[in-house]
Amino acid sequence: MNKKLVVAAFAALVTVSVLNFPAFSEGAKSAAELEKEKALKNPYPNDFGPDKIDVSGYTPEQQAGYKLLQDKCSRCHTPSRPLNSQFLQLKPEEQASMKTSNPEIFKDKLVWQVEDSIWQRYVKRMMSKPGCAIADADGRKIFTFLRDDSKKRKTGANAKAWAEHRKKLLAQFKEKYPARYKELFEAQ
Numbered sequence: 001m002n003k004k005l006v007v008a009a010f011a012a013l014v015t016v017s018v019l020n021f022p023a024f025s026e027g028a029k030s031a032a033e034l035e036k037e038k039a040l041k042n043p044y045p046n047d048f049g050p051d052k053i054d055v056s057g058y059t060p061e062q063q064a065g066y067k068l069l070q071d072k073c074s075r076c077h078t079p080s081r082p083l084n085s086q087f088l089q090l091k092p093e094e095q096a097s098m099k100t101s102n103p104e105i106f107k108d109k110l111v112w113q114v115e116d117s118i119w120q121r122y123v124k125r126m127m128s129k130p131g132c133a134i135a136d137a138d139g140r141k142i143f144t145f146l147r148d149d150s151k152k153r154k155t156g157a158n159a160k161a162w163a164e165h166r167k168k169l170l171a172q173f174k175e176k177y178p179a180r181y182k183e184l185f186e187a188q
């Protein structure tokens with residue numbers, strides 16, 4: 001092959017890649033943006049609560065998970081959404097012992113939704129969304145934090161304060177978005 005031809009072929013190849021690239025990256029960007037739009041368009045009672053909590057009494061690992069949450073879980077909605085959620089992750093043996101010590105947490109799913117791997121499942125679901133960009137190791141730290149934090153703030157001596165807080169958010173939400181409240185909690 002002569003040299004000119006090689007140069008021309010190479011230039012053509014570069015042109016094609018450059019021309020294709022913006023279309024490709026625009027496509028990826030709009031998938032992420034659509035996800036963010038979806039997150040903001042469909043509000044949750046959680047969103048009415050604070051986007052920060054006091055973690056000064058938490059272990060360094062838990063604090064690291066909290067920091068990651070503040071950074072990574074704020075791209076499409078605010079950290080209020082996970083921090084004021086009814087999700088409560090408890091192992092089967094913890095659930096068994098709380099049936100006697102904290103029976104109220106099994107009585108209102110809008111305040112406490114108890115499952116043995118709910119945060120794990122939810123963080124994975126968020127990680128699979130376009131534009132989420134959370135590494136596996138960070139995802140693990142975030143769900144470990146959410147698991148420990150939900151147990152700390154929503155059970156034991158804190159169960160009552162949690163219920164008051166969550167019920168207030170539910171009432172505010174129902175008043176402001178009655179149709180969405182119905183869709184989320186009364187449609188099943």
Ligand code: HEC
Pocket residue numbers: 032035036038039042044069072073074075076077081082085122123125126127129130131132134142
């Ligand atoms: C790419 C955008 C995006 C990112 C990043 C994201 N979320 Fe979400 N989140 C959504 C959307 C959209 C919804 C609405 C429900 C759905 O589509 O699953 C949602 C809903 C939620 C809910 C409410 C679920 C319910 O049914 O009550 C929680 C809790 C939540 N996200 C936690 C998180 C956590 C924790 C992180 C960080 C690990 C995170 N989100 C990061 C888009 C995102």
